[in-house]
Amino acid sequence: MKKLCVIGDPIDHSLSPVIQNAMIAAAGLDFAYGACRVAGAETARWLARAKAEGYGGFNATMPHKENLVPLVDELDREARQLGAVNTVAIRGGVAYGYNTDGRGFLRALVEAGMGPAGKDVLVLGAGGAARAVVHKLVEAGAETVVANRTVERAEKLCAEFGATACDFSAQTLSEYAAKSDLVVNCTNLGMTGVAGQFEDLSFLECLPAHAGVYDLIYSPRKTALLERAERLGLQNSNGLGMLIWQGVFALEHFADETLDEAALGAAARAALEGLE
């Protein structure tokens, strides 16, 4: 049996064991997937332990994604470009680092009928998740604008990936919304357990009627941002699809083969619905 897990701190909230074990069962793989709380200072020690204990790999969440970049033996192109690893597959004692967040986001966006090619996209936030999102949007041919509270952070990200940075004021958001086909929320605003909420959602009213809104947040399933988008008749989706698809691609790295992705995605979604 191949041992797998997700590491992070905190880790109790992680849905990865539910998603991965549902997909493992659906694929008939002899894998077992757990969760390990590993402190931020312990990433290197954990990697050595995972190799010594014969783990087949692990997923990484806060605060390990950046720490793993210099620690893995081999780093794939996307993880190098993003400066973050969310999946480590250990094969023959060699740790291979990947990042499946961007691919997961793109697949989810397309699945939700909001594919970004040729679109004008307004991204809210410039943190770790936004890096993966902006990288994929630009790669997919979207004209991308990144609005962030700390505008310098947006400027740095945009200089790296070829996007346009702006501030997070209500007026600026409205101006860019009027020219956007899609808004992607990569901030923490509206997330369960996080104090902050959008102070002003009126920028959504400036979006053209055909525009879509994708919120990376999946807890709650419907944020105030999505509720407002829905009331305005705009296409919208929460971040569950991204969570599921990044997991599908991670499992393919663990298995080191292409699997029936549609069947895995359906199994993960059914397992999550069972939790609600």
Ligand code: NAP
């Ligand atoms: P992060 O690196 O901490 O970035 C947080 C972002 O939110 C930053 O841009 C930050 O702006 C902004 N922000 C925080 N509080 C704010 C406030 N009060 N007003 C305006 N902006 C504020 O976090 P992350 O890892 O990128 O995650 C962001 C969100 O994406 C989280 O809710 C996470 O759950 C979600 N996520 C979902 C998936 C998925 O699979 N669906 C995957 C990854 C992340 P500053 O730069 O100014 O601080």
